[in-house]
Amino acid sequence: MVFTLLLVSNIPSLTQPVDALSYVITVDEDGDAEVRVTINAKFLRAMGIGETWLAVPRGERIVWSFTDGRPSYIVSPLYIAPGETNIFYNNITISTLEYDTISLRYSFKMASLIVDDRALFLSPLIMIDDKLSGKLAIRIKNVAEVNEYSVQPQQFSKAKDNINVIFTLPLPSGRVWISYNLERPLSFDEIVIDGFRGVVPEKYSAYMRHILMLYSDLSPNMTELFKVRPENITVRFFLPRTFYEGVDGYVPILPSGLGDININIFTIRMLPGIMEHVAVHELIHHYLWSAGIDEDLLWFHEGAANFFSIYLLNNIGLRGVKAVEDSLLAVSQNVPYPAGFIVGWSRSSPTHNPTLYYASSYLVFHTLYKKHGLNLFEDFFAYLNKNNVSIRETQDVVSIFSMLSDGATDNTFRRLGLFADDSTLAGDLRDSQFLLFLVFSLAVLLIISVSALTRLRRSGEPYVESGDFPSYVG
Numbered sequence: 001m002v003f004t005l006l007l008v009s010n011i012p013s014l015t016q017p018v019d020a021l022s023y024v025i026t027v028d029e030d031g032d033a034e035v036r037v038t039i040n041a042k043f044l045r046a047m048g049i050g051e052t053w054l055a056v057p058r059g060e061r062i063v064w065s066f067t068d069g070r071p072s073y074i075v076s077p078l079y080i081a082p083g084e085t086n087i088f089y090n091n092i093t094i095s096t097l098e099y100d101t102i103s104l105r106y107s108f109k110m111a112s113l114i115v116d117d118r119a120l121f122l123s124p125l126i127m128i129d130d131k132l133s134g135k136l137a138i139r140i141k142n143v144a145e146v147n148e149y150s151v152q153p154q155q156f157s158k159a160k161d162n163i164n165v166i167f168t169l170p171l172p173s174g175r176v177w178i179s180y181n182l183e184r185p186l187s188f189d190e191i192v193i194d195g196f197r198g199v200v201p202e203k204y205s206a207y208m209r210h211i212l213m214l215y216s217d218l219s220p221n222m223t224e225l226f227k228v229r230p231e232n233i234t235v236r237f238f239l240p241r242t243f244y245e246g247v248d249g250y251v252p253i254l255p256s257g258l259g260d261i262n263i264n265i266f267t268i269r270m271l272p273g274i275m276e277h278v279a280v281h282e283l284i285h286h287y288l289w290s291a292g293i294d295e296d297l298l299w300f301h302e303g304a305a306n307f308f309s310i311y312l313l314n315n316i317g318l319r320g321v322k323a324v325e326d327s328l329l330a331v332s333q334n335v336p337y338p339a340g341f342i343v344g345w346s347r348s349s350p351t352h353n354p355t356l357y358y359a360s361s362y363l364v365f366h367t368l369y370k371k372h373g374l375n376l377f378e379d380f381f382a383y384l385n386k387n388n389v390s391i392r393e394t395q396d397v398v399s400i401f402s403m404l405s406d407g408a409t410d411n412t413f414r415r416l417g418l419f420a421d422d423s424t425l426a427g428d429l430r431d432s433q434f435l436l437f438l439v440f441s442l443a444v445l446l447i448i449s450v451s452a453l454t455r456l457r458r459s460g461e462p463y464v465e466s467g468d469f470p471s472y473v474g
């Protein structure tokens, strides 16, 4: 009889469902947040559920809202696939037997990332037992207007510059993002280190300083390798329109040369090493361009930018760099071999499969390095510098490497599919027919580049997949 009463009073009715748990995320003016989770343990007990679990960030202190004691719980790795655990989150399994209501909270820095007057809130991973339902309330300060949601909210309200948005749990992909405009933009900082300039919202100054210090530390090595030192380098963070945009960095190509280095601000929340990789990758585009590599020889630019950024950063031992290298090598294992198809890759002839093209281009430099060593690259750039040669065609690259290595690289390029055996252009660079071809192709390129002035060079991360939230973001 008692049981019957208990059940009647606790079982959710169709008109008024009871939430097994609720999340409240409060985001302050500059994007930092506090996450509070409340578990309706009494309700779960009545349903015969003695424990429940959720994802919590690793390394964040969990604060329980009890003056005396805390519930029994176990923290374990959060599995995202058999044998594969999430880097940023743990599973916390909590007993529902000891209290009626269990609340816990943790802080979540940089929940919203902000550049100029735009912000993008990306929730922490909100994973719960998917048999349960609940609510997620997100309260954000300093909002002028909301632009877009990843998931349609159940409710929305706004009072002055504070918004309150409510979603139903569980979320389809465990996350939600909200793009909005700020009522009061954050102030900017300008930092110059060793001639490298950074323009950054003050909130992220430490990250910019870190990037510029890295540039300063690596620039002697890069000048040694590429035999040039590009000037007037400015770095900025950009905010993608949505979290799915999938571009981690870019350098615009302007009539006067290459523009500022733009780094996706979400790299701040990624595995250590990814932001550094993107920053150095983009800087290498400037070195390559200054060394005379045409911006439309994309396989060379992207292959070299990835290879040398990984080569230079591997010594620092950041996990994210190793992850980038492993991912490129894993993709390149499945490359249709030989990889000659990358030769035609240009801004006017972009690819629908950038992952494959980035990986194949990387493989060319990786293979050259393994077979012929780093000195050959140094000789190559020294040759360009000494003879004031610009490189616009794959055949130029193959010919110069061949000349510098007494033909030793021919077989490597042949196996990679980049050696044109029967081409009349192969061989002597001073061949008049070759020069004629260069002039002609340059004219074509000029026409193309005028029509493509506003287009940006994409430096896609090989493992950004659209469709689902990647597991390497915290």
Ligand SMILES: [Zn+2]
Residues within 6 Å of the ligand: 281, 282, 285, 301, 302, 305, 458, 459, 460
């Ligand atoms: Zn790139």
